[in-house]
Amino acid sequence: MNNACELLDLAAVCAYLKKQDNxxxxxxxxxxxxxxxxxxALKLGLQKLGKRVQVICCDEIPHKYDYFMFDDGCDFVPEAVVAVDVADIKLLGDIYAQFEGKIDLNIDHHISNTMYxxxxxxxPTAAACAECIFEILTELRVELDKDIANALYTGISTDTGxxxxxxxxxxTHEIAAKLYKIGIDAAKINQAMFDTKSKNRLYMEKMVLDQAEFHFNDRCMLLxxxxEMQEKSGCTGSELEGVAVxxxxxxGVLAGVSIKQVGPHKFKVSLRTYEPLDASEICKKLGGGGHRAAAGCxxxxxxxEVKTELLSVVGQALEECDAGSYTDK
Ligand SMILES: [Mn+2]
Structure with missing residues (x-):
């Protein structure tokens, strides 16, 4: 934890943003x-206040988000660097070293935030970071238009399944209702986000399910x-996300674990838990973090080896549940 991290309330974060132009x-x-x-949504909203804003993501952005991606180049020197929905500096990916110690403001909803x-x-009571952005833009008296509302709805709907x-x-529902009033394309967005998958993805899921494992009286499902499956199916990047769900x-499953191979001896783990298990607590023990119901490491x-390590931590949490000693934090 960084002691130099100043915690801002809604009024303070808005006052800070007001002062920045680039x-x-x-x-x-x-x-x-x-x-x-x-x-x-933050970019479009702040632009309405006359500010210049550029968004950077180190990875390729899937085309399904094209409807709110408005990029208009960057011909300014930024004065403030803002990270959104980023719980730990390392989650910035390849660009993290470049920004270490240089993030001026972090807007987030992860209980596991490392205060970098x-x-x-x-x-942490916000279901999505987009709920925080909604509050901020409202406090800043930005008039939300359909593009901003579609972007906010996408954040809220995807983080809440x-x-x-x-x-x-x-x-969450109150904000969604306000976004509906602005005329968002909710049905279209829902179909694109939740009901559409590529044929490659379907084929990959078949292979993953063929090798599904169940542990601890079928209360833990491991995928x-x-x-090899990634190569065989042709799935890459974002097509590989969301298997744990x-x-x-x-x-009967209380813990859904997905293990994605990202290197010969490196695996990205995603954990979904159902009450009373706490995914964030479990992943913290393995050097990761996240939310109560969804976390990773x-x-x-x-x-x-990775499976053994994971199963031991999940098994311990389930045992504590059985013993009635599972701490509900
Ligand atoms: Mn989020």
Missing amino acids: LLVLTHASPDGDTLGSAY AKRLYLD CFKYSNVTVR TVTT ISRSVE TLEGSLS
């Missing part, structure tokens, strides 16, 4: 709907996406 907004690597929707920025606006996850609150549809070793 801003650079950073998203996390492997960008999702929330980091992108938050970044572009000079200033932090953190609302289309309003199905346990992070959804009354406020592995090996390099398959566990949602399996009765990166592990090194052979596939079987």
